[in-house]
Amino acid sequence: IEYTNKTKTIRTKLLDLESELQSILVHRTEEIRGITLAMLSRHHVLLLGPPGTAKTKMVSQFSKGCGLTFYRRLLNQFTTPDEVFGPVDLKAYKDEGVYRRILKGKAADTQMVYLDEVFKAGPTILNTLLGLMEEREYDNDGTVVETPLQTLVGTSNELPNNEDNLGAFYDRFMLRYVTPYLEDEADFRAMLRGSNTKVTPTLTQEELTWAQDEIASMDISQAT
16 A cells, blocks of 8 residues: 555544543444444444443444544333434425435435444335445435535344344445443543543534545556
8 A cells, every 4th residue: 555645644543533532432442443434435333332331422423523424322122213214204204295304414315424322223214224325325205416425333232133124234334343231440530531532523514525536546456
């Protein structure tokens, strides 16, 4: 890989962001690096672990460090498509008979999506998420909308079982990490001290897009 000045600058910024996050989030080095890799390769991440292990903090602060829009939602079996993808445009439905959603600020209008308890959503939401994750597209009543999604991070405290028929959805998460509780009391106190710390935006959108394009064009057969 040829390291140009621009490559070195972006690499330095990403390493600085990782270091800043690691100073706030104790023993989350692998997960932070995984989110970095997912963002650069435009893949998705699954974080497995109980509540209270700083998963939300990690993802939200990473998105801030990259200057990305951020959407978060806790899912359950009663979560509706309106909550995740936006309400129906009632005026359009009344005037034109078109059943489309207002996507602004929701999952299909956000660069970094964080879904807690991701396997507990109903089949309608999960099936729509499959297309969003794979194609970066959303079918809004027959109109295919290209979404700005960079990466989706799902969290859960348990894996789906075979009866749930979630194999295809689970496979969309290329990177998977376990985030256990901190066992050492000193580590826990250190994380609490950093709980109100906010990271500084590091990358511009242009830099992130450039890095993603560079990685997508790499010939991995020549990598050593």
